[in-house]
Amino acid sequence: MAHDAKMALGRKAMILMTLGVTIMTSVGVRAAQPAPAETKAERDARMEWWRQSRFGMFIHWGVYSVAAGEWRGKHVPGAGEWLMHAGHVPVRDYATLAPQFNPAKFDADAWVRLAKRAGAKYIVITAKHHDGFAMFHSAASPYNIYDATPFKRDPLKELAVACRRQGMRLGFYYSQAQDWHHPGGASWQSPHWDKAQDGSFDEYLQKIAVPQVREILSNYGKVSVLWWDTPESMTQARAEMFLPLLKLQPGIITNDRLGGGYNGDSATPEQVIPDTGFPGGRDWETCMTMNETWGFRADDHQWKSPETLIRNLADIASKGGNYLLNVGPTAQGEIPQPSVERLEAIGAWMAVNGASIYGTSASPFEKPAWGRTTQKPGKLYLHVFDWPKDGKLIVPELKNEVKKAYLLSDPKKRRLKVEVGAKPEGGVSIQVGPAAPDKVDSVMVVEIAGEIGTPSAPRAGM
Numbered sequence: 509m510a511h512d513a514k515m516a517l518g519r520k521a522m523i524l525m526t527l528g529v530t531i532m533t534s535v536g537v538r539a540a541q542p543a544p545a546e547t548k549a550e551r552d553a554r555m556e557w558w559r560q561s562r563f564g565m566f567i568h569w570g571v572y573s574v575a576a577g578e579w580r581g582k583h584v585p586g587a588g589e590w591l592m593h594a595g596h597v598p599v600r601d602y603a604t605l606a607p608q609f610n611p612a613k614f615d616a617d618a619w620v621r622l623a624k625r626a627g628a629k630y631i632v633i634t635a636k637h638h639d640g641f642a643m644f645h646s647a648a649s650p651y652n653i654y655d656a657t658p659f660k661r662d663p664l665k666e667l668a669v670a671c672r673r674q675g676m677r678l679g680f681y682y683s684q685a686q687d688w689h690h691p692g693g694a695s696w697q698s699p700h701w702d703k704a705q706d707g708s709f710d711e712y713l714q715k716i717a718v719p720q721v722r723e724i725l726s727n728y729g730k731v732s733v734l735w736w737d738t739p740e741s742m743t744q745a746r747a748e749m750f751l752p753l754l755k756l757q758p759g760i761i762t763n764d765r766l767g768g769g770y771n772g773d774s775a776t777p778e779q780v781i782p783d784t785g786f787p788g789g790r791d792w793e794t795c796m797t798m799n800e801t802w803g804f805r806a807d808d809h810q811w812k813s814p815e816t817l818i819r820n821l822a823d824i825a826s827k828g829g830n831y832l833l834n835v836g837p838t839a840q841g842e843i844p845q846p847s848v849e850r851l852e853a854i855g856a857w858m859a860v861n862g863a864s865i866y867g868t869s870a871s872p873f874e875k876p877a878w879g880r881t882t883q884k885p886g887k888l889y890l891h892v893f894d895w896p897k898d899g900k901l902i903v904p905e906l907k908n909e910v911k912k913a914y915l916l917s918d919p920k921k922r923r924l925k926v927e928v929g930a931k932p933e934g935g936v937s938i939q940v941g942p943a944a945p946d947k948v949d950s951v952m953v954v955e956i957a958g959e960i961g962t963p964s965a966p967r968a969g970m
């Protein structure tokens with residue numbers, strides 16, 4: 509992922525670039541778009557599982573976890589997976605981390621079980637990040653976890669097996685256009701900090717990036733997502749070197765970071781949640797860390813609270829997006845305990861309220877003062893962050909007939925009293941009681957007649 513503002517592409521600049529590019533492509537500003545190869549119905553069928561999921565787990569794991577944010581005893585500000593770049597570490601010196609990388613505590617099944625407990629429906633893991641180190645057994649370069657470390661295992665293969673066994677979809681992140689290890693892989697960057705990085709970018713693409721993408725799409729069974737990163741210097745011709753490889757995985761979903769004018773299937777705002785969804789119904793996915801860095805950094809204790817993460821999930825779903833929430837495992841192969849605790853807190857909430865997230869579409873209303881709204885045909889899910897002090901929840905824009913209202917957490921679905929607002933304002937109020945059943949996000953279900961926005965004759969006294 510991107511680094512901070514002092515890097516070649518700062519964190520803020522990358523966020524603005526990502527939002528700007530994805531919004532521009534959504535409204536058709538970018539050129540060089542190929543003719544659609546599928547109908548809308550075919551695309552909808554391909555995207556269906558992803559849209560239903562709403563929540564996935566991102567994993568940034570690599571040889572940088574050995575350094576854990578330090579180089580030769582010195583803290584490198586902001587550096588996790590960007591350590592090599594942030595510290596301008598020479599290629600040969602950085603490669604000395606590989607013999608120290610032996611994640612003996614890695615347990616693919618345990619990782620998948622944790623993702624399932626959290627309520628995540630898919631996993632995306634870094635197959636290769638910008639430091640050029642492959643987390644799989646690659647014939648294209650010996651700089652990989654199998655050949656260059658004492659571990660001598662392929663964690664992507666083990667994770668693929670665990671995902672199939674447990675019914676979890678798997679995706680791979682691949683940095684196709686930024687590689688600080690292999691000659692030419694970062695030739696477009698300025699300045700270079702090591703002559704070993706010099707070379708032809710096109711030759712790097714042909715000899716390393718394209719063969720490795722072929723490997724990860726050929727050797728690991730079903731791959732549901734290919735998550736490109738970053739698009740710099742990827743012309744249309746360079747991007748088209750990769751496109752035939754996608755045929756190896758029919759139905760695969762890709763993001764908007766390949767470059768060359770290709771939008772992919774989803775926009776990828778990073779570390780931010782857009783105020784609204786994307787124009788034209790563009791599929792999108794916010795990727796976000798739980799603390800400040802993507803890869804493991806021992807001194808990063810700036811953890812987001814479980815409350816923030818759960819409300820982020822509801823906020824994103826209310827705008828029609830997915831939440832790809834990151835963990836950065838240690839050099840021993842363990843997911844840090846603060847990440848585990850937060851994932852389990854999300855899972856506990858999802859076990860009760862998952863119906864208000866999975867398979868929902870964006871809110872039909874403006875953002876209400878008390879929280880967020882998601883919907884399914886015939887149902888509204890009211891996510892109440894701020895419980896009304898008078899026990900009366902106002903839904904001012906609701907014009908439909910309300911058949912029934914109840915708490916999602918109530919297994920008996922006991923009816924709540926619904927009153928119709930005075931005309932011409934309309935809307936309804938729901939008597940919800942004095943105390944919030946969930947201090948983070950209490951979810952109300954409102955069953956309605958007709959489509960949202962289609963006025964009907966609401967009945968009072970329900």
